[in-house]
Amino acid sequence: MTTPNDSLYARSYYTKYAAKFVPFAPDTFKAFSEFNKLALQDGSLSGKFKELIAIAAGHATGCPYCIDIHVTTGRKLQLRQEEIFEAIAVSALVKGFSAFFHGLNTLNALAENPDDELYRRSSLSRLDQFEEINEPLYTAIQEFRRQVLTGSSLVTRKEKAVIAVAIAHITGDAYSIEHFTGLAKEEGATLAELAETILVAAALKAGSALAHRVNAYHAYTRDEEAQG
Known part of the structure; x- marks a missing residue:
């Protein structure tokens, strides 16, 4: 059985510890809070x-x-x-495709004369080489992509492509950014929409680190709390 002192994550911890670091850098925490609010407000994309x-x-x-x-x-x-699950599936796809795209670096490493340039846009056309290595597996990966990105009555193809751009920026994979930004453009996404999407991604990537301050505070003060 997990004891309160042994648990590293609990919903109640956020309420209990989130504000503890704020007095040490109030202006910076306030600035991030304002940025987060602005990133998620209505604009070219709705707040919802x-x-x-x-x-x-x-x-x-x-x-x-x-x-x-x-x-x-x-x-x-x-x-x-249902739409939340579709968004989660896009997240899973892009994170998975980040690894898949990095297979292009593997193909280069396996070549007799490896290219010194590790990220060429033209390299994306070499993904089909994986089909020659394992056709069923390659086909399954592509089918997963097709199913995830197919639009529905709840989340359109364009919206899924836009979500994919956000996740690509979180992974930081150059191939994913290239591929999914191109897809979003094909689906009609504007630069204004993509700008707001990237800002949401930035808020969540930074926010993840900031949210984990709860763990840092708990780790730092655990012994003192245990003593009373």
């Missing part, structure tokens, strides 16, 4: 859709506090379970 992006981003960073906060907010905005 930005929460859906934030939920997908929270699953990409793996921050349980971010997931809890944004899913809770999403429920208040009447996001449905």
Whole structure:
């Protein structure tokens, strides 16, 4: 059985510890809070859709506090379970494709004369070489991509492509940014929409680190709390 002192994550910890560091850097915490608010407000993209992006981003960073906060907010905005799951699937796809795209570096490393340039846009056309290595597995990966990115009555193809751009910026993979930005453009996303998407991704990636201050405070003060 996990004891309170042994648990590293609990929903109640955020409420209990989140404000503890604020007095040490009040202006900076306030600035981030304002940035986060601006990043998620209505703009070229609705605040409701930005929460859906934030939920997908929270699953990409793996921050349980971010997931809890944004899913809770999403429920208040009447996001449905089905569209939340579709957004999570996009997050899973892009994180997986980041690894898949890095297979291009593997193909280069396996070549007799490896190219010194490790990220060429033209290298994306070499992905088909994996089909020659293992056709069933390659086909399954591509089918997963097709199913995840197919639009639905709840989340359109364009919206899924936009979410994918956000997750690509969280992974930081050059191939993913190239590929999914191109897809979003094909689906009609504007530069204004992508700018706001990237800002949501930035807020969630930074917010993940900031949310984990709860763990840092708990780790630093655990012995003192145990003593009374």
